[in-house]
Amino acid sequence: MRMLINVPDTVVADALRGMAATHPELTVDVEGRVIVRRDAPVAGKVALVSGGGSGHEPLHGGFVGTGMLDAACPGEVFTSPVPDQMVKAAAAVDSGQGVLFVVKNYTGDVLNFDMAMELAEDEGVRVAKVLVDDDVAVTDSTHTAGRRGTGATLFVEKIAGAAAEEGAPLERVEAIARQVNASSRSFGVALSACSTPAKGGPTFALPDGELELGVGIHGEPGRERRPMMTSREIADFSVDAVLEDLRPTNPVLLLVGGAGATPLLELYGFAAEVHRVLAERGVPVLRSLVGNYVTSLDMAGCAVTLCQADEELLRLWDAPVRTPALRWGL
């Protein structure tokens, strides 16, 4: 076991203490497991709340701040947060303009956010929700009915967050979030399994020299397993998987995401191949982001997420943002 931890039981609480110490612009309730932007509730603004199992950092806590999320609820590693966290988060950030829940499509998350939605509405908070289900690898998966939610979460949170920051009403923020999800697709590849602190070792077996095409962000099985491929081949396979499903008519925003343990040197090399395939397929890239944003602990691997963007989505993507993990213009 090569983990930088105290004991498995305190991993999430320890990380929250670290977030609190590192980011004075956030309010971190370590006990209650809620991360809130310090100036919340922001008068007149629709609030965005997301959350999910820990282990995908910087998602979601690293996306809390001006122009993105108002609050995030981290669950235990690879485990949904509980409705209490979400209700507490909604109450902390609602300015009276309502709250949008951004929910990745995993059974536990969906159930718990639905329950939290009812509870929050009982307390007088108006709540809408958007389900993120961008992963084209498989329909239905371990703990998922329908597609899994992965990299598009970043696009949904950034773009809908910008709309909320500008003062758009709840219905509009929700509609934009749905448009972003509907315009986005992802495909991920694992070069190694990830290890959870509780298990103390790999969560699935992936022999050295093999890769899992279409892996989920918790190590869920993908489409197929193959002997090691080159960066060029992986880019061809991943981009084509996304394009076959998305069939974009607009240019795209591109996320070349690392799974966690793949060096940035390799990710940039992979990004070059992704740009090459997209150029060959005639898909113009408006903006691209390379790095570890929606991760799977210490998994080695990569993912391609495309979001086709009209002028309005591009404008909202470019709008200022200030969070621990994504920041520009502020």
Place this chain on the structure above:
Amino acid sequence: MRMLINVPDTVVADALRGMAATHPELTVDVEGRVIVRRDAPVAGKVALVSGGGSGHEPLHGGFVGTGMLDAACPGEVFTSPVPDQMVKAAAAVDSGQGVLFVVKNYTGDVLNFDMAMELAEDEGVRVAKVLVDDDVAVTDSTHTAGRRGTGATLFVEKIAGAAAEEGAPLERVEAIARQVNASSRSFGVALSACSTPAKGGPTFALPDGELELGVGIHGEPGRERRPMMTSREIADFSVDAVLEDLRPTNPVLLLVGGAGATPLLELYGFAAEVHRVLAERGVPVLRSLVGNYVTSLDMAGCAVTLCQADEELLRLWDAPVRTPALRWGL
């Protein structure tokens, strides 16, 4: 081998192609291996040029941009760039106000930057240089006379870069860079070895369940090897190693750096422990940064860098910066 590459020989060129495609605000000479901010040379501004072996990304290419470096020269993995690259970079960014070379203290880098300094001066470019040697783990090391240069490089490049952006003359930018290096110390710990593409496997043997205290960023031996320690114990050991040498009288800027493969969830937990030790030792923290900034490919591990800062260094740290890896205010 779990690498996302084509062939080992093209890893650096592939990554540079990816940088070029991802960051239109940079000019990337893939053949010549130089990354330059697109608006260089900036009239009236002293230019900063750094470089070193690849494998430590985002250092240095990810720090090129407004308020930080004007150019970076990436060598092969863990191998110094050659003088030609540095001379070409200096010529590309010099506005007539001179160039500061930021050099990490490794024998190859020092020799090559010294040679480049002579060559550039022959071509009429005024060049100063600052040596970064912040790693307190050992004096002299593999390929190093004196201390190794590690995390402080980020502080030197950011703070001296801000001074240059404000229009400070070469002598002043050089003096600030020296002050930052003299005010900074680092200590790193490996939980696993790193693998280079050329070798295709680990560069040194670190049995599972052991760690290397004081490891170098190329996997150089540190002070001692011990059985696995907790995050709390590693923080105690690392911070005390830094403080024994630095003995700060001013509050500090803190970098909690990941070696590459350690999940952000674990790094934030480690950051909590680092903040705890610093509080116990009575050292106030002005700013802190947690993440992968000065890495060692796929090494698992962490490092603590402190830079004691007076009001002027803090002001320059807070000044706007816009680079791929560090960005605020722009």
